[in-house]
Amino acid sequence: MSGIGLILDIAVTHLTSKLKQTSIAALGVMFGIGTYIIMMSFMTGLNLLLDGLVLNRTPHVQIYNRTDPSEIQPVEKYGIYQDDVHVIHSIKPKSRLDRIHNALPLLTDLRNDIKVNGATPQTTCKVFYLAGTNNLNGIINGVEVDEEMRLFNFKEYIVEGDAHSLIKRKNSVLLGAGVAKKLSLSVGDRVQVLSTSGVTYTLNIGGIFQSGLAEVDDVQSYVNLTMAQQILGVGSNYISRIHVKLNDIDQAVPMSQTIEDLYDVKALDILTANAQFDTGSDIRTLISYAVSITLLIVAGFGIYNILNMLIYEKMDDIAILKATGFSGNDIMLIFIIQALVIGLVGGILGVSLGYGVSVIIDNIPFVTEAVPTIDTYPINYDPMFYFTGVGFAIVCTFLAGYLPALKARKIDPVDIIRGK
């Protein structure tokens, strides 16, 4: 036993003979890393939940017709006035249809595209919900409910009843929770709606829909696509929006550009549609990192402090070891090994603590009107945090051990002995 084996033996003896001190040092590391993991899991879990609230139900590309003024006015096309200044008053937008032109072939094209996960047609009609003498403004969306469920987690927002009822019965409706509350209706009841063309339809309530966004729940309901077309009194090719979900969200911008280039429609990508949301999400992420870096730095200083104490207490031993022929590098190695062992043990304990508390938080009930899809606090079990935690514990304890160990390496044993 010589060289590294001997060094290791001395390091381990130091650690085990002062078990209490070693444990406290390791506990310091453990709490630092544990807190880091808990905070990160919880904060990013919450972020992901909020992101998911928007991203899961927001189509990557929305296709619709938009009414806006023509960019090129007829006078500009007229050759002889080309060089003149055009002054036109009261430009009116060109009248356009609500529906998407040639929607069915477009839909087929999209569904055949390999970049597209799925595309769903929607027909939107404005209606009044009739309640006695009151008329409530409302919007009814005609959807293909199976595809909506598959692509946009539609089922998560049905808080009562069954989304499939739209398929089973043609005149079934999934009523917005706000509407249901205002009209005192529940599943199984009937609701009358008045279309803009003046026809009244009676719909069976197959389920209650709650998105968590009050302004949506107060007006919106869902029916089958053909039912919506019937309310509007139009044919089966009348589709007012197409929602596209892509396999890769990063393709949303180029894809919407391509669609606009190929077809006479407006295509809105998710990044443009949710620009504000994106900013909020970025800032939340920034805060998470700021907090976690702070936590790690605080933990790092704690680790440094404890190890520093540990080494200064061993100054006499350093003198003896040096006097009996151990070199400065040997001494340094002894303390670095001790630091790394403390870091590793503390890191592993910290990961266990972090995971344990995360699981507990994950099981604490968290019921809120705004987010009907969850019932416990959100936790993000990203392995990244665990690797970062252990990695940081090791790097940090290495540095915390290295700096005083460097001093221990340099010191003349005689300085310690004379100090007596």
Place this chain on the structure above:
Amino acid sequence: MSVILETKNINKYFYEPVEFHVLKNISIRLNTGEFVSIMGKSGCGKSTLLYILSTMDTQYEGDLFIDGENMSHLDNSELARIRNEKIGFVFQFHYLLPEFSVLKNVMLPALKLGRESEAIIKAKALDKLEMLGVASQAYNKASSISGGQKQRVSIARALINDPKIIMGDEPTGNLDSKNAENVFNILKKLSVEQNMSLLIVTHDLDFANKTDRIIEMGDGVIIK
């Protein structure tokens, strides 16, 4: 008669708190097998000289030869190897590593040297402990034995690598007369029986008088 240790014009200064010329042109010579003591009043620089001779203090001017090799230009890890292999050191206060067993304390320098297998080193260490009369404490923790025993164990440790020279900084300084006598006899025996060179700093006149030669120091110079 061969020379084991020799110094040529060693000068040493302290700079804190004020500049102080602590050792002035020290030139001494120690032959193989000699048992020499260094005496002098407190503050005369005898311990400082011993630390320089033991290679632990490297801040000095002049030349130091141990076993014919000049120490003045070696770096710290080379000096550590020299201490490990050629010098046995006995301190006044700094005895043993408290966390380790008595046996392990004795074995450590030999394990570091790595010249022999662990089993042989262990047998040798037990042998040395036996010679110094502390074999019964071999498996006890170093922190649990008495002061006199600790000093004898540290002598055993100094001997483990069969060094060329043993240096002691008041090895009997805080022992009672019976234990001091005991330690002296052990050192004397080493000198006589194993032809070992010894250089001991002491305050104890009785101790010094029994050695082969006394180097007397005063105010940083050798008086005689």
